[in-house]
Amino acid sequence: MKYVILIHANPEPWGHPTSLYTEEGRAISAEQHDEMDRQFDALLTEISGSGELVSAEALGDPATSRLFRWTATDRLVTDGPYAETKEQLAGFFIIDVESRERADEIAVQFAGPGSMVELRPAMWSGGDDQ
Template sequence: MKYVILIHANPDPWGHPTSHYTPEGRALPAEHHQEMDRRFEALLSEISDSGELVSAEALADPSSATLYRWSPQGHLATEGPYAEAKEHLAGFFLIDCASRERAEEIAAQFAQPGGAIELRPAMWPGGDDR
């Protein structure tokens, strides 16, 4: 089953990896970041080698976004950031795992200083959304 790991963060300034730019991340010593980066690279290698990693993308600064809303008068485009929110979507990973438990095991390793990770099943036509 496919799952999307959504990475929400509020770095200032916007940058990747976002954990380096959050107040919580900036408070950590460089050695801690180096260890976190090493573990993350190992995780990416593991899920890539196993075939569980389908796709991944980091997203640009929310200020570069355009929001399109529907109204009876027509579509309205608004320049970013798209919403007034503390955290913005910083990127995503699409994984394909044998079980929800395995997806949760992988997603938990994405937790980072100053961010929140969301795991959500991907939908397909006629698929269950739970």
């Protein structure tokens, strides 16, 4: 079963890892950041080794995005960001796991200071949500 782990954050300025650029992330010590980095690296090593990690990407500043919309008369192009909220999509991971429970075990570890993680089943072409 494939799932997408969506990382939402509001880093200021925009940067990765987002925990270094959020208010909550700036409030914790360098030692805590180092430990979080160690734990995250261990998680990535684990899911890479098990074949559960399919792909991952950090995303650029939403202010640099372009939006393409279809209208009844034309296609409209505008500058981003799309969302009217402070939190924006900062990156994503695609995992392929045996169960929803395993996806939950992995996704919870992606939540960091100043971020929110969304776990969503991938939808197969022509099929239902998993």
